[in-house]
Amino acid sequence: MQNPKLSKDEVARAALRILDEMGLPDLTMRRLAADLNVRPSALYWYFPNKQTLLADLADRIVTQGRPAELVTGWDEQLRLVALALRDSLLAYRDSAEIVSSSLALGLGENPAHSTLRDALDSSPFDAEMTQRAAATMLHFILGHVSLEQQRIQYDSLGALSGEPVMLRMESCAGAFRFGVDTIISGLKQHSLAHPTATPGE
Amino acid sequence: MQNPKLSKDEVARAALRILDEMGLPDLTMRRLAADLNVRPSALYWYFPNKQTLLADLADRIVTQGRPAELVTGWDEQLRLVALALRDSLLAYRDSAEIVSSSLALGLGENPAHSTLRDALDSSPFDAEMTQRAAATMLHFILGHVSLEQQRIQYDSLGALSGEPVMLRMESCAGAFRFGVDTIISGLKQHSLAHPTATPGE
DNA sequence: ACCTGAACACCGTTCAAGT
């Protein structure tokens, strides 16, 4: 009565709700079905398997959230996109793990990578270096947030961490900026060493 | 008769064998027990749970393998350690995922992080920056190898990838060196910007 | 087209009981 018809979108949104409230270990097909007042097998009409569902969630997570402010200068743009990406990821529990595992399927054409590559549009790098620069940044971001989220859930499990939670949050943000700035700084050096930008005729 | 007594070490080695031959999804407690000619519940005498077993494997994976050559200069040393760490990880299937998920438990005192930090011993960075530099490099390494391994198993699943496998392997190694060099280059800039090395009284 | 019912082939973990 209250669910005359389901939809792919509804299924995905319900999954995101579970993810937000309980985390990835509790996001099972059976639990998702129960939340939608439906039998587990019904979900397989909308998604061929759980992996595909998770890939869909990964897309929504990185797409959702306000896009990074537009500025001039590839270095500052890359920095903003990286920070925005972290914010998007931190909006959902275990998102970094989900995005990571979905990366292998969409070989290179995933939204997270694209956003980073686009930020390098005005850079002096050629296509391959842009690709590698985006990959380097993406790997750092996912690695960092992945660990950050594992620690968050470890803390929330009642285990008393060494330092207070608010302090830790700031030190995480600081460590993240450090990594982003280090990579950008390294990329700048590269651009000075190999000036590919049409050297006058 | 052939297994009068089991040992923690034997269990771990058998687990590594499964990991090497079948990958993480096939490394179940039940399968591991079967390989050791023992009932699943017997494993819980040696490891309190699967998570602990995986943490033990993570330690062995990064510890195993020849240590990086010793050279002078923190930059070159860091580079060698990073490359050696990737080699160690590539020796076992899905190792990056295992090491990543074990990172949160041993909060900061894991061998992978330590090796990277030690490489920065002769650097001009203070303790906190050394910590962050090591973390930045570690996140990149795990992110990169994690994705690399996902693609390897995706390829081996029969799916024909765009480019030939040998070419891909080289491009992976190239992308990895690019990331490592970029981060080291960025760290060097930092050391120039903040010269903390006792500025002559 | 969309969903149920029922099954298949698994999991990790616990714990009394054996030796």
Place this chain on the structure above:
DNA sequence: ACCTGAACACCGTTCAAGT
């Protein structure tokens, strides 16, 4: 001390059958 037997509370996925 070390292991078995048997259970508990789950998984993802398939597929004939209903409507």
